[in-house]
Structure formats: structure tokens, C-alpha cells
Amino acid sequence: MQVLGYRRRDGRVGVRNHVLVLPVSYEVNAIAEHITRAVPEAVTFRNQHGLNQSGADLVQTRRVYEGFATHPNVYAVLLLAWGNEPHDLKGLVEQARRAGKQAELIALETVGGVRGAVREGVRIVRRWTEERAAVERVEVPLSSIILGTECGGSDACSGISGNPALGVVSDLLVEQGGTSILAETTELIGAEHLLADRAATPEVGQRILHIVRRVEENAMKMGVDIRGAQPSPGNMDGGITTIEEKSLGCIYKGGTTPIREVVEYAERPTEKGLVIMDTPGHDIEQITGMVAGGAQIVIFTTGRGTPTGSPIAPCIKVATNSFTFRNMRDNIDFNAGDIIDGEATVEETGRRLFALMLDVLNGKQTKAERLGHREFGIYRVGQSL
Amino acid sequence: MRGVRVMQRDDGSIAVRNHLFILPAVVCANQVAIDVARRNPQCKYIEHQHGCAQIGADLVQTQRIFSNLAINPNVFASLFVGLGCEGIRTTDLFQAAKSRTIRPIELVMIQGSGGTLSAQAKVEAWVQEQEAAMTVSVAAVEVEWSQLTVGLLYDGSNQEPAPEPVQLFVQSLLGRGLRMVVPDDGPIAGGSSDVFAHIDHGELATVPISVMKSGSHLLETATGLAAAGVHFIIHFARQPHAFGNPLVPLIRFAMEDVVHEKFQDDFDGLLGHGQDVDRALERMQEIVEGRPSVAEELGLDDFALYRIGPTV
Numbered sequence: 261m262q263v264l265g266y267r268r269r270d271g272r273v274g275v276r277n278h279v280l281v282l283p284v285s286y287e288v289n290a291i292a293e294h295i296t297r298a299v300p301e302a303v304t305f306r307n308q309h310g311l312n313q314s315g316a317d318l319v320q321t322r323r324v325y326e327g328f329a330t331h332p333n334v335y336a337v338l339l340l341a342w343g344n345e346p347h348d349l350k351g352l353v354e355q356a357r358r359a360g361k362q363a364e365l366i367a368l369e370t371v372g373g374v375r376g377a378v379r380e381g382v383r384i385v386r387r388w389t390e391e392r393a394a395v396e397r398v399e400v401p402l403s404s405i406i407l408g409t410e411c412g413g414s415d416a417c418s419g420i421s422g423n424p425a426l427g428v429v430s431d432l433l434v435e436q437g438g439t440s441i442l443a444e445t446t447e448l449i450g451a452e453h454l455l456a457d458r459a460a461t462p463e464v465g466q467r468i469l470h471i472v473r474r475v476e477e478n479a480m481k482m483g484v485d486i487r488g489a490q491p492s493p494g495n496m497d498g499g500i501t502t503i504e505e506k507s508l509g510c511i512y513k514g515g516t517t518p519i520r521e522v523v524e525y526a527e528r529p530t531e532k533g534l535v536i537m538d539t540p541g542h543d544i545e546q547i548t549g550m551v552a553g554g555a556q557i558v559i560f561t562t563g564r565g566t567p568t569g570s571p572i573a574p575c576i577k578v579a580t581n582s583f584t585f586r587n588m589r590d591n592i593d594f595n596a597g598d599i600i601d602g603e604a605t606v607e608e609t610g611r612r613l614f615a616l617m618l619d620v621l622n623g624k625q626t627k628a629e630r631l632g633h634r635e636f637g638i639y640r641v642g643q644s645l
Numbered sequence: 646m647r648g649v650r651v652m653q654r655d656d657g658s659i660a661v662r663n664h665l666f667i668l669p670a671v672v673c674a675n676q677v678a679i680d681v682a683r684r685n686p687q688c689k690y691i692e693h694q695h696g697c698a699q700i701g702a703d704l705v706q707t708q709r710i711f712s713n714l715a716i717n718p719n720v721f722a723s724l725f726v727g728l729g730c731e732g733i734r735t736t737d738l739f740q741a742a743k744s745r746t747i748r749p750i751e752l753v754m755i756q757g758s759g760g761t762l763s764a765q766a767k768v769e770a771w772v773q774e775q776e777a778a779m780t781v782s783v784a785a786v787e788v789e790w791s792q793l794t795v796g797l798l799y800d801g802s803n804q805e806p807a808p809e810p811v812q813l814f815v816q817s818l819l820g821r822g823l824r825m826v827v828p829d830d831g832p833i834a835g836g837s838s839d840v841f842a843h844i845d846h847g848e849l850a851t852v853p854i855s856v857m858k859s860g861s862h863l864l865e866t867a868t869g870l871a872a873a874g875v876h877f878i879i880h881f882a883r884q885p886h887a888f889g890n891p892l893v894p895l896i897r898f899a900m901e902d903v904v905h906e907k908f909q910d911d912f913d914g915l916l917g918h919g920q921d922v923d924r925a926l927e928r929m930q931e932i933v934e935g936r937p938s939v940a941e942e943l944g945l946d947d948f949a950l951y952r953i954g955p956t957v
Contacts, residue, residue, distance in 0.1 A: 290888060
């Protein structure tokens with residue numbers, strides 16, 4: 261099966277053609293904001309990280325930057341820096357260029373101040389937003405697509421309607437040779453044994469058990485029970501009683517195929533098929549990680565109704581019940597509540613969602629895109645120093 | 646020595662700015678704040694990635710900071726925007742803040758409003774309502790400097806002593822009786838006779854000199870200072886920077902001539918030599934009395950939150 265996408269020089273396939281302004285530390289957020297206000301066709305996000313980080317935490321943050329700067333949905337990237345960030349930014353520009361992108365670096369300290377940085381940024385970004393029209397969509401195989409799956413603001417319906425329907429989408433995509441990412445390790449707690457049984461190799465099974473144990477241990481270091489945050493108060497209001505119950509509903513998103521690989525946060529899968537990424541349950545840090553890992557599209561099921569998206573990847577919102585679909589009409593693209601209402605089967609609803617995914621891959625805008633959602637957050641694995 | 650011209654509110658509190666503040670309590674509510682503030686540029690707001698999947702002391706600290714920001718003295722009225730299912734429980738946060746001030750505090754929940762656009766309409770109606778009220782509720786007054794609290798930020802480590810002009814400047818602030826919040830990673834402090842207290846990050850300052858637990862970087866520390874209740878921040882800088890704070894004017898002085906010369910547009914002044922001190926004090930007074938600081942003029946409002954635990 262084919263869709264229409266952008267074929268990049270490194271062979272990867274994009275479904276959007278964004279001009280991204282990427283602030284590599286909080287020091288330059290305001291500059292990114294000014295540039296994208298002057299050129300609203302470009303996208304950016306607010307970054308609260310990038311300085312005083314070290315070790316594995318620094319490496320992980322750098323991996324996110326790399327994932328965004330070389331992402332196939334990005335046509336061109338302007339890296340904005342303060343000048344004292346602990347990253348090889350010239351190397352990052354080179355990586356983006358090798359991936360076939362227009363890429364430039366502006367550092368506050370070398371460009372002579374805020375006004376100069378904004379002026380220079382606007383000039384570059386404006387040119388790119390004009391030039392990008394020259395790149396056209398071409399037929400690309402569905403096997404080049406990586407889908408990020410997500411559930412947020414879950415309710416008692418999530419594990420019955422939205423997540424199983426998304427599981428059907430995962431299975432259909434995997435059947436076409438594509439990749440589906442199941443993430444949010446916190447919400448695998450209590451279901452890890454079921455997933456480990458589905459691992460393609462014993463090593464993958466061990467990795468699944470390992471990442472679940474790790475997240476539990478990290479929470480214990482805070483001296484409190486993880487159950488203070490999972491299930492969240494909103495999940496409980498929505499009828500979820502325990503983290504295990506939430507997890508058993510959560511894992512439906514991945515469908516029924518074998519688990520081929522377990523990757524770290526923001527790491528690119530090397531296998532096709534169903535892949536697990538180790539992310540927190542936090543919606544935004546999870547989406548950021550999956551997109552940095554190469555997901556060109558995200559499908560996000562929600563029981564309570566959450567509005568968030570990503571600056572560079574379309575995010576399809578799926579309501580798990582008809583009330584939320586009607587109530588959050590501004591934000592929700594698709595109603596899986598038909599399953600609860602007894603009007604459609606999981607299989608039928610899943611196939612309809614798959615068809616919507618194809619439309620969005622081909623260019624149809626999601627509600628989160630239309631509203632300009634651009635949430636961003638990096639999962640931190642170390643205390644800042 | 647003359648006092649300082651500031652604003653006094655109906656409740657007797659003193660302010661150097663008069664802001665409407667839209668505070669998303671969770672990342673999912675950012676877009677409501679961003680869009681309303683773009684259409685109503687007089688509104689202040691923050692954008693962040695927090696408010697859900699936090700636990701323990703980390704959650705408690707976040708609640709403290711949000712709650713204290715909402716009642717910063719420069720804020721006339723605050724509006725919390727929540728989603729409805731977030732871990733931070735925005736309704737509780739709103740109730741807690743409301744019980745601590747008689748200034749207007751409001752709450753809009755996105756799920757309860759039926760989506761982003763409906764929530765935005767509610768927030769905009771609130772903005773219009775408050776705008777009418779906010780100008781009549783303040784009076785221009787001249788007060789002693791001791792009525793004001795300043796927060797200090799410093800480039801560099803506490804291993805090195807502050808340059809002499811900076812020390813002179815700080816002594817002069819203390820001499821005027823200004824209350825002070827000093828991050829614990831900075832070198833600047835008062836004399837042995839001053840009353841000190843150590844406070845947690847973003848905890849309200851109540852004594853003349855408070856030493857606050859700093860954040861992991863300058864922007865987080867600036868957030869902590871605003872939450873501690875300072876009226877303005879002085880940043881002694883070795884490098885150019887592009888951040889400010891939405892609620893309190895950030896006044897940035899260069900500590901080195903060459904940096905100041907190269908990035909003049911980005912600084913409010915220079916503290917390179919002893920003779921710069923009086924000029925810097927004068928500029929500080931102008932800004933406190935209403936002249937926009939460079940960070941305000943350049944629109945450098947920004948926010949980062951000091952996290953002390955992992956996201957789950």
C-alpha cells in the first residue's frame with residue numbers, strides 16, 4: 261500500500277514539510293518565539309532544558325535534538341543556541357544536512373545580541389518557507405511509516421474501545437511492513453508478563469521486564485508510591501481503579517503482533533513491526549520521545565479528552581466514548597465510542613481509524629494541527645546539576 | 646534619600662507592575678494561555694511541560710511554585726487553566742491560592758468547558774472583566790524602599806567573589822533597606838548583622854534577607870525568585886542572555902566592559918567600575934518606577950520549573 265509523502269535524501273519518508281526553529285536551550289526560547297511570530301508558517305516549541313545537564317541525561321537530551329533536527333517531517337531546521345550549551349551544535353547541523361535538510365545555526369553570542377538573532381532568523385526562515393514548496397509529495401510505501409501510539413486521560417472505556425481500535429490500526433500497519441511504537445512504561449506495569457510472552461526473542465522479553473522494573477525502582481527512590489500519580493485522579497474519576505487495570509487496557513494499542521525490539525527513549529527503532537519504547541506515562545514527554553525516534557504520525561486515544569499535539573508530527577485524537585467526543589469537539593478527530601454504544605465492532609472502528617490515518621498521512625490536517633498545538637518536553641533521567 | 650514611586654492596591658499591597666496572569670496548571674492547558682495572550686498582549690502567561698505524572702516532593706514543590714506565582718505582588722488577578730484529569734488537581738490549586746489573597750483568582754477547566762476554544766472564550770471574557778477593574782484598584786504612591794523585595798541572579802559560581810562594583814551595588818540596596826532574596830548558589834549576601842533565613846525553592850520570603858535554594862539553571866532560579874514574592878530581579882551577568890520573567894521586571898547589568906560594549910542592546914547597564922554604581926542605581930529606580938527593562942522591551946518573558954523528581 262502507498263501513501264503520498266516527502267522522500268528525503270537519506271531515504272526516510274516525511275508526511276509533513278515543516279520549517280523548524282529548534283531552540284537548543286531555554287536561553288533562546290524568546291528568540292524562537294519572535295521568529296515564528298514573524299513567520300507563522302514555521303514551527304517551534306518552548307524548551308526548558310539544554311544547560312547544566314550531564315551523563316546519560318545529557319546524552320538523552322542530545323538524542324531528542326538529533327531526532328527532531330533530522331526528522332523526515334522536517335524540511336529545514338534552524339538551530340538556535342546561546343553559545344555555551346554543552347552540545348556539538350556544528351555536528352548537529354552537519355547531521356541535519358546529511359539527512360538532506362537545509363540547516364543553519366545561529367548563536368546569540370556570535371550574532372551580536374537578541375535583535376540581530378531575530379533579524380537573521382526571520383530572514384533565513386522566511387526564505388525556507390518559500391523554498392519548501394518546490395518539494396512535492398510522491399508515492400511512498402506504507403512500510404516507511406512509524407506510528408506512535410499513545411493513550412492519555414484514560415477512562416474505563418479506553419481499554420474496551422479506543423485502545424483495541426488503535427490495536428487494529430497497529431496490526432494493519434505491521435501487516436504492510438510498517439512500524440508501530442507502544443510506549444509509556446509506567447502503564448505497562450502489571451501487564452509486562454503478557455508482553456514478554458509476545459517478545460520475538462527471549463532477549464527482547466528480558467528487556468521488557470527490565471524497563472518495567474527500572475521505572476518502578478526509580479519511583480521508589482522518591483520515597484513514594486507510584487500509585488500517587490498512576491492512575492491519575494482523572495483516570496479514577498473516569499472509572500479506572502488500579503494501575504494494573506490501566507495497563508491491561510493500555511497494551512491493546514500495540515495490537516497482537518510479536519514485539520520485535522525494545523528501544524530507549526527517543527531512539528530510532530532498527531526493526532519493523534511492533535516496537536516498545538521506554539518512556540514515562542506523561543503524554544508530552546512520551547510523544548516527544550516517539551517523534552524523536554522517528555514516528556511521523558501519532559494516534560492518541562483519550563477518555564477524558566486531551567487537546568495536545570506535537571510541533572512536527574500530526575496527532576490524531578480518538579475519543580474512547582461518545583460523550584467526550586461531543587464534549588471536546590474542538591479537539592477530537594475520531595469517535596471510538598461507537599463501540600461502547602454498540603453501533604460498531606472494534607474491527608470496523610479500527611479499520612475506519614486506519615483510513616483516517618491514511619488521509620492524515622496524505623496531508624489532511626488534524627484538529628491539534630489546526631489549533632497550533634506544539635507541546636514539547638524531554639524526559640529527564642538525571643537530576644539537573 | 647528619596648523613596649520610590651510604586652503602586653498600592655486596594656488591599657494595601659505594593660506592586661511595581663500590574664499584570665493579568667494566565668497560568669496553565671498542566672501542559673495540556675498551554676495552548677489556551679498562548680492563544681489568549683497572543684490576542685490580548687497585555688496578558689502575562691507561562692508555557693511549560695509539567696502538572697501531570699509528578700509524585701512526592703517534586704509535585705509538592707510544583708504546587709507551591711504555581712500557587713505562589715499566582716499571588717506575586719505584581720499580579721492584579723490570576724486565572725488557572727486546567728484540563729480536568731491532571732495529576733496536579735488544578736481545582737485544589739485554585740482553592741488554595743484563592744484562600745491566600747483577596748485579589749481576584751479564577752479557574753477555567755478545559756474538559757468542563759467543552760474543549761480548547763470554549764475554554765479560550767471563557768478566559769477572554771475574564772480578561773475583559775478584569776481589565777476594567779485593574780486600573781481603578783491601584784493608586785500611585787511613594788514608599789520607602791524597604792517595602793520592596795528584590796531577587797538577585799548571578800552568572801558564575803559561588804566560589805568566586807562578586808566583583809567590587811557588584812558588591813557596592815548590593816550594599817547600596819541593603820543600605821536602602823530593600824528586602825532581598827538571594828539564591829544559595831550565588832556569592833552575594835549581606836553583612837553579619839543582617840537577619841537571614843534559609844527558604845526552600847520558590848517559598849515565600851518573609852524576612853529582610855532570604856537565602857533561597859536555587860534551581861538547576863538561571864531561568865529556574867528566576868522562576869523561584871518570582872514565586873518567593875520578589876517585585877523585581879537584578880541579574881549580574883557575564884554573558885548576554887535572552888530571558889526575562891513574565892511577572893517581575895528583570896534588570897540585567899553586565900559585569901564586564903567588553904561584554905557590555907558588544908551586546909549593549911541586551912543590557913540595562915554596566916557594573917564594570919566603581920563609578921558605574923550610581924548610574925546603575927538610577928536606572929534600577931527608573932525601571933522599578935515603570936520604565937520597561939530591556940528584557941520587558943524585547944519581550945523575553947520565559948519560564949522554567951525546577952524539577953526534583955522523575956516524571957512517571
